[in-house]
Amino acid sequence: MGISERKxxxxxxxxxxxxxxAKDIFIEQGFEKASIRAIAERIEYSPATIYLHFKDKDELLxxxxxxxxxxxxxxxxxxxxxxxxxxxxxxxxxxxLQFAIDNPEMYxxxxxxxxxxxxxxxxxxxxxxxxGMEVFEGLVQNLxxxxxxxxxxxxxxxxxxxxxxxxxxxxxxxxxxxRFFMFESKGLDVHQMIEASFKVMLNLFKSK
Amino acid sequence: MGISERKxxxxxxxxxxxxxxAKDIFIEQGFEKASIRAIAERIEYSPATIYLHFKDKDELLxxxxxxxxxxxxxxxxxxxxxxxxxxxxxxxxxxxLQFAIDNPEMYxxxxxxxxxxxxxxxxxxxxxxxxGMEVFEGLVQNLxxxxxxxxxxxxxxxxxxxxxxxxxxxxxxxxxxxRFFMFESKGLDVHQMIEASFKVMLNLFKSK
DNA sequence: AAACTTACTAAACAGTGTTTAGTAAATAAA
DNA sequence: TTTATTTACTAAACACTGTTTAGTAAGTTT
Numbered sequence: 001m002g003i004s005e006r007k008x009x010x011x012x013x014x015x016x017x018x019x020x021x022a023k024d025i026f027i028e029q030g031f032e033k034a035s036i037r038a039i040a041e042r043i044e045y046s047p048a049t050i051y052l053h054f055k056d057k058d059e060l061l062x063x064x065x066x067x068x069x070x071x072x073x074x075x076x077x078x079x080x081x082x083x084x085x086x087x088x089x090x091x092x093x094x095x096x097l098q099f100a101i102d103n104p105e106m107y108x109x110x111x112x113x114x115x116x117x118x119x120x121x122x123x124x125x126x127x128x129x130x131x132g133m134e135v136f137e138g139l140v141q142n143l144x145x146x147x148x149x150x151x152x153x154x155x156x157x158x159x160x161x162x163x164x165x166x167x168x169x170x171x172x173x174x175x176x177x178x179r180f181f182m183f184e185s186k187g188l189d190v191h192q193m194i195e196a197s198f199k200v201m202l203n204l205f206k207s208k
Numbered sequence: 209m210g211i212s213e214r215k216x217x218x219x220x221x222x223x224x225x226x227x228x229x230a231k232d233i234f235i236e237q238g239f240e241k242a243s244i245r246a247i248a249e250r251i252e253y254s255p256a257t258i259y260l261h262f263k264d265k266d267e268l269l270x271x272x273x274x275x276x277x278x279x280x281x282x283x284x285x286x287x288x289x290x291x292x293x294x295x296x297x298x299x300x301x302x303x304x305l306q307f308a309i310d311n312p313e314m315y316x317x318x319x320x321x322x323x324x325x326x327x328x329x330x331x332x333x334x335x336x337x338x339x340g341m342e343v344f345e346g347l348v349q350n351l352x353x354x355x356x357x358x359x360x361x362x363x364x365x366x367x368x369x370x371x372x373x374x375x376x377x378x379x380x381x382x383x384x385x386x387r388f389f390m391f392e393s394k395g396l397d398v399h400q401m402i403e404a405s406f407k408v409m410l411n412l413f414k415s416k
Numbered sequence: 417a418a419a420c421t422t423a424c425t426a427a428a429c430a431g432t433g434t435t436t437a438g439t440a441a442a443t444a445a446a
Numbered sequence: 447t448t449t450a451t452t453t454a455c456t457a458a459a460c461a462c463t464g465t466t467t468a469g470t471a472a473g474t475t476t
Contacts (some may be wrong), residue, residue: 007422007423011423035462035463035464036463036464036465037462037463037464045424045425046424046425046426047425047464047465048424048425048426048465048466048467049423049424049425051464051465051466052423052424056464056465057464057465111382111385111387112320112381112385113385114385114386117385117386117387117389120389126393128390128393128394129387129389129390132387132390133390136390155408156404158391158396158401159401159404159405159408160405160408162379162388162401162402162405163375163405163408163409165378165382166375166378166379166382166405167371167374167375167378168378169378169381169382170373170374170375170376170377170378170379170381171370171374171378173320173377173378173381174319174373174374174377177319177320177321177322177325178322178325179319179325179337179340180370181325181328181337182336182337182340182341182344183366185334185336186336188366193366193367193370194370196364196367197367197368197370197371197374200363200367200368200371201371204412204413205412215453215454219454243431243432243433244432244433244434245431245432245433253455253456254455254456254457255433255434255456256434256435256436256455256456256457257454257455257456259433259434259435260454260455264433264434265433265434
């Protein structure tokens, strides 16, 4: 009975085509322009077809945001090979920040917008936001390595990870949401300031 | 010629009524529900009338976001009377964070959403986002006080302020946008973690 | 050949921001 | 006082949005 299996494959393939098309429009033209109708048109199906694969737009955006985490995972994949904990932490932060700057719409979906989390809330089986957890766990492991190497003081590692994450996310989100714009109009070099802030933050973490 | 002046007053009053109604709906029912039509209905005017006072929705949201900064300013007004720089910094951060938790929609408008900044970009006279600048300047002055009192090491103060702001905003925005949700579902007390992270961050800043 | 299932969509519903054309009243000019 | 003009306002339309419903046409099973 290969027929029903082929049908299932076809179904999954169409689902993937929807996600890909949605992601492309989302990346190219931004959140606003990524309408169900525009996505449907790109894959040459009717808008209603999308609802055979996704409960609502939130669920589709949730699927896209997972693609974003996959993208980020690729960028992070070589991090653990960096022996020095502190150097790894520096690179980790830089990758995260660069990802946000290079993919502001996707970063927004992953860490700022309500949509993907709404989807989690709606489906009863608690997803627990595994995507975000994975990023966080990487940071936790990194910080544990730093502690093992005596580079930073022993502290409750989850709290420490939360602190580092908050800082990096703060820089990333204020930047991509235009809140450092005031510096630019005052003639200051924002990128340079971020770089300097980065160094300040890292130095603070060094155990004396 | 009191007539034209009265007319001008009436005009400004209606403008203010629009802002107030918009703010109320925005606060009560969230960003999504604050439609032009809903705002118009509340003040018993037609939707088109709103466009006689505001170029577009972004401009209206920009006006609302200024009300938010006024609200925040009230909460901050007694801060400078705190003599100890470090204590003032602590209280400043707490007020900022508490404001975000108590008024998530308004905080979103002030520091996360695109709308108000779009309005700035659209009108040619560079607004420079004075609202945000004011908050930032308060932090800068606070940090200068800390340095004067030898509580923190001498560093380029704008970079330092950016660092502190990013951290606090990071905590605030990740919290209100549900990204700490994963901790909750793991049985951790998020508020306690934030409190702990707060202490970690403040201790990092203390000069040894 | 008839019954059933699947995959899909046209069209509608209820909402959105925004613009246009037009009205009715208040004011200014004749 | 009558006419002209400006002002304040809105009904209705336009072009969108997410989503649902009812129906069709093809494929599969009986």
